Structure formats: structure tokens, C-alpha cells
Amino acid sequence: MIRSMTGFGRCETEIDGREITVEIKSVNHRYFEFSCRSPRGYSFIDDKLKSFINEKVSRGKIDVFVGIGARDDTPSEVSVNHSLVSGYLNAMKEIADTYGIENDATVVSISRFPDVYTVHKAAEDEEKITADVLSAAQIALDSFIEMREREGEKMKADILSRANTILDIVSQIEQRSPQTVEEYENRLLERIRQTLDGLNVEIDEQRVLTEVAVFADKVAVAEETVRLRSHFEQLNSFLEQDIPVGRKIDFIIQEMNREANTIGSKVQDAELAHKVVDIKGEIEKIREQVQNIE
Structure with missing residues (x-):
């Protein structure tokens, strides 16, 4: 199934009294680029999440946000930095004595100074936290992939619609191309007759046929249209596969452009030239869609 890279x-859930939030979002990118924002002290889960997501996502710029709340029953110990408190008290006493002002130090006022208290939390089980985060990440990832697949189906429908439009135009070119040779032959004969009008000279039909054959070879686009149809068959095949095919389709689009340019350089008819422009316009729109396919 085709997937978009967007x-x-x-997922926001509670596991064993701990609130866990995992958010995954992505945009298109040539390769797999991973970025994770996790709470301070929990960076050990970043590589685990990268590997976990990379197993199911091959391309795109992936941004992951992880929120991990503290458990209500997590034991914590608060200690006082007594040497720092003594320093603060001595400094306040010195200010009071030097400037003759009241030393109104209180526990509350001293507590407001930085680094007076140090909070020690009990060591957490990294394996348990990793398992819980990955459990939430699985739910977020399922939703993420589902959205990618929905977008991919819409893109597939648009690409196939444009591909059918191009094939219709190719059929018109194949039908019109032989007519341009016949028209060239008629114009050539008419110019020769006008030139030889009044002169007792016969038209060299063999020379005319040679000129027409040279022109027909020059404007022949059968090989290009056959290859173009072959490319579209490959495109249809890729769109039905269940593996990432964005890069393969991108290459096929380049080949389609090459064939369209060759056809455009060969045609000597204004109507056909306009049809080639239409083909190139549709191919470009397909290319824009393909840039966002995984």
C-alpha cells in the first residue's frame, strides 16, 4: 500500500500510575531523519524509539515528542545544603552590621535562595520505563501509519487519474503522427507543382518518396510512445506494492520526462506540440505527488 511521508x-495514556504522552509527526525527506524530544534524564529512550519507529517507517523527517510524568508513589528525599545556608546567613549578617539595617532572615527567605535544597529521587527502572513508553509509542505509531496510508490512497488515485490522462494523449499522438507524414507529402507535392508550373518538367516521384521517407523517420515517435507506455505499466506495478517505492517511482518519472522531451523535439505539428506540453504538465504534477511518497 502506498504511503505518504506526511x-x-x-497517544496519551497512564501506565502504572505514570502519565505518558508520545506524539509522532513527519514531513517528506529523501532519507530517514529522526529527532526526539524527551524529558531531562530520560534520553536513554531516544535510540530505542528511533529503532522502534525505523522498523515500520523507512523515509521522512520524523519528529517525536515524549512526555513522562512522575509516579505519585515515587519516593523522594530533600536535603539541605548546610554549608551554603551558613554562607548566606553570614553574608546577610555582614550586610546588616555594615549598613546598620535589620537582619530579618527567616527560613522562608533563606529557602528562596538557589541551591539551598537538593532533591534526590529514587533510581527508576529504565527497562520498565522504556517498555511503557514503547507501549504508548505503538498506539501513536499505528495512528501515524494509518494517516500515512489514507494520504497515500488519495495520492495513488490522483496519480492514476493523471496517468490515464497522459495515456489518452499518447493515443491521440499515435493516431495523429502518421497523418502529419501524409500532410507533409501533400504539401511537398503541391509546392513542387507550383514551382514547376509552366515548365515542361516531370515530377520525380521517387525523389518525392525519398524526401517523405526521410521526414517520416525524423518525426516518428512510435519507439518513444511504446517506452512511455512501458513506464506507465511499471508505475502501476509499483503503486500496487506493499513496500516503499517512492524512489523507484521518482526514477520512472525522470524517464517519462525524457521520453516526452524526445517526442517534443521530433514533432513538426502544432497540434502535436500542444499535446506534448499537456503530457509534460501532467508528468510534472505526478512528480510533485511522488516527492511525498515513502
Whole structure:
């Protein structure tokens, strides 16, 4: 199934009294680029999340946000930095004595100074936290992939619609191209007759046929249209595969452009030239869609 590289998924849950939030979003990118914002002290989960997501996502710029709340029953110990408190008190006494002002130090006022207290939390089980985060990430990732697949289906429908439009135009070119040779032959004969009018000279039909054959070879686009149809068959095949095919399709689009340019350089007819422009316009729109396919 075709997937877009644009997606979003989020899970907010509570596991064993701990609130966990995982948010995944992505935009298109040539390769797999991963960025994770996790709470301070929990960076050990970043690589685990990268590997976990990379197993199911091959391309795109992936941004992940992780929120991990503290458990209500997590034991914490608060200690006082007594040497720092003594320093603060001595400094306040010195100010009071030097400037003759009241030393109104209180526990509350001293507590407001930085680094007076140090909070020590009990060591957390990294394996348990990692497992809980990955459990939430699985839900977010499922939602993320589902959105990518929905977008991919819309893109597939648009690409196939444009591909059918191009093939219709190719059929018109194949039908019109032989007519241009016949028209060239008629114009050539008419110019020769006008030139030889009044002169007792016969038209060299063999020379005319040679000129027409040279022109027909010059404007022949059968090989290019056959290859173009072959490219579209490959495109249809890629769109039905269940593996990432964005890069393969991008290459096929380049080949389609090459064939369209060759056809454009060969045609000597204004009507056909306009049709080639239409083909190139549709191919460009397909290319824009393909840039966002995983």
C-alpha cells in the first residue's frame, strides 16, 4: 500500500500510575531523519524509539515528542545544603552590621535562595520505563501509519487519474503522427507543382518518396510512445506494492520526462506540440505527488 511521508499520531495514556504522552509527526525527506524530544534524564529512550519507529517507517523527517510524568508513589528525599545556608546567613549578617539595617532572615527567605535544597529521587527502572513508553509509542505509531496510508490512497488515485490522462494523449499522438507524414507529402507535392508550373518538367516521384521517407523517420515517435507506455505499466506495478517505492517511482518519472522531451523535439505539428506540453504538465504534477511518497 502506498504511503505518504506526511503523518501524525498521538497517544496519551497512564501506565502504572505514570502519565505518558508520545506524539509522532513527519514531513517528506529523501532519507530517514529522526529527532526526539524527551524529558531531562530520560534520553536513554531516544535510540530505542528511533529503532522502534525505523522498523515500520523507512523515509521522512520524523519528529517525536515524549512526555513522562512522575509516579505519585515515587519516593523522594530533600536535603539541605548546610554549608551554603551558613554562607548566606553570614553574608546577610555582614550586610546588616555594615549598613546598620535589620537582619530579618527567616527560613522562608533563606529557602528562596538557589541551591539551598537538593532533591534526590529514587533510581527508576529504565527497562520498565522504556517498555511503557514503547507501549504508548505503538498506539501513536499505528495512528501515524494509518494517516500515512489514507494520504497515500488519495495520492495513488490522483496519480492514476493523471496517468490515464497522459495515456489518452499518447493515443491521440499515435493516431495523429502518421497523418502529419501524409500532410507533409501533400504539401511537398503541391509546392513542387507550383514551382514547376509552366515548365515542361516531370515530377520525380521517387525523389518525392525519398524526401517523405526521410521526414517520416525524423518525426516518428512510435519507439518513444511504446517506452512511455512501458513506464506507465511499471508505475502501476509499483503503486500496487506493499513496500516503499517512492524512489523507484521518482526514477520512472525522470524517464517519462525524457521520453516526452524526445517526442517534443521530433514533432513538426502544432497540434502535436500542444499535446506534448499537456503530457509534460501532467508528468510534472505526478512528480510533485511522488516527492511525498515513502
